[in-house]
Amino acid sequence: SLHNEDIVKTLGIHEHDMLYVEKGGEIIPKITGVDEAAREEGAMPIKFVTHCPDCGTPLVRIPGEAAWLCPNKYGCRPQIIGRLEHYVGRHAMDIDGVGEENAALLYDAGLVRNIADFYILQASDLEQLDRIGPRSAxxxxxxxxxxxxxxFDRVVYALSIPFVGETVAKKLAKGTRDIDTLMGMSRDELVAIDDIGPRIADAVIEYFSVESNREIINRLREYGLQMSLPEEEESEKSDLLAGKTIVISGVFARHSREEYKEMIERNGGKNSGSISKKTSFVLAGDNMGPAKLEKAKSLGVPVINEDRFLEMLTE
Ligand SMILES: [Zn+2]
Known part of the structure; x- marks a missing residue:
């Protein structure tokens, strides 16, 4: 609650106030009130910071959102270091040996000013740093x-484009297949990709409109990073499942759920998360929930197992 200026103002919180806290939804601590009788004499109302505590830039607030942001995205040290940390993270590029501390160290030493600089590091540069031994170097x-x-989809995720998390990065990668297509897409083209809304589209366009970001992309490409998805084998594609909406449920023995989802898409079908009248059939593994099974039955939706499904695709 205390990160939100509206809540602080509405409650009229002053410095050193005693506050009432409850567990919102039984979990998250939530400030619900102020004990005004306990207020110190002369205590001033809380004033929100107006400038970035690190770089001094006046903060901005996006209409409709609670957070104040430092708009100096590309010049504010903790933001740059945050992006370096994100880039090396396990779900992104998984560059071992650069943790939170080393990202800041490399940045402050002038060795890594942006994500592309990770690829021009030399052992001799790293060995000058006291805190990085030869083994971590x-x-x-x-x-x-x-x-x-x-x-490529993880490269897209690693770029730190606002609102582009792992799932969105996958959709963008799949919907564009390579970085040049992604960089050249208009807002309309982006929102036509599954699950990409205007907010994400605008963030993508903004990101690639920045000259320094385009330079970084070009360098990453030069260094040999994956800037496209591998060509899908035409022979693996079909329209066997065209027009079919399929729900996957349960645990499978022969392929993972993810693989089945891809198979459905490659063969022209559509994945859905919940059973409805529109469901063509349920691909069911072990331990399918009884409620789902009941629903499929009551709606007359066929339930097939993985052997039958794989047969369908070879027919
Ligand atoms: Zn700043």
Whole structure:
């Protein structure tokens, strides 16, 4: 609650106030009131910071959102370091050896000013730094090298485009297949991709409109990162499931759920999360929930197992 200026103002919180706290939804601590009788004499109302405590830039607030932001995205040290940390993270490029501390260290030493600089690091640069031993230096260099084979969708995620998390990055990668297409798309083209809304589209366009970001992309490409998804084998594609909406439920033995979802899409079908009248059939593994099974039955939706499904695709 205390990060939200509206709540602080509505409750009229002053410095050193005693507050009432309850667990919102039994979990999250929530400030619900102020004990005004306990207020210190002369205590001033809480004033929100107006400037970035790190770079001094006046803060801005996006209409409709609670958070105040430092708009100096590309010049504000903690934001730059945050993006470096995100880039090396396990779900992004997974560059071993660069944790939170090392990201700041490398940035402050002038060795890594942006994500592309990870690929020009030399052992001799790293060895000058007292806090990085030869073994971690080796790990960082190997990690950067290895990251060149990380798939395109994770590269998209690693760029730190606002609102582009792992799932959205996958959709963008799938919907565009390569970085040039992604960089050249209009707002209308972006929102035509499954699950991409105007807010994400605008963030993507804004990101690629910044010259320094385009330079970073070009450098990453030069260093040999994966800037496209591998070509799908035409022979693997079909329209066998065209017009079919399929719900996957349960645990499977022969392929993972993710693989089945991809198979459905490759063959022209559509995945859905819940059973309705529109469901063509349920692909059911072990332990399908009884409620789902009941629903499928009551709506007359066929339930098939994975062997039958795989047969369908070879027919
Ligand atoms: Zn700042």
């Amino acid at each position: 080796q790990r960082i260099l190997e990690g950067a090298e290895k990251s060149k084979s990380v798939s």
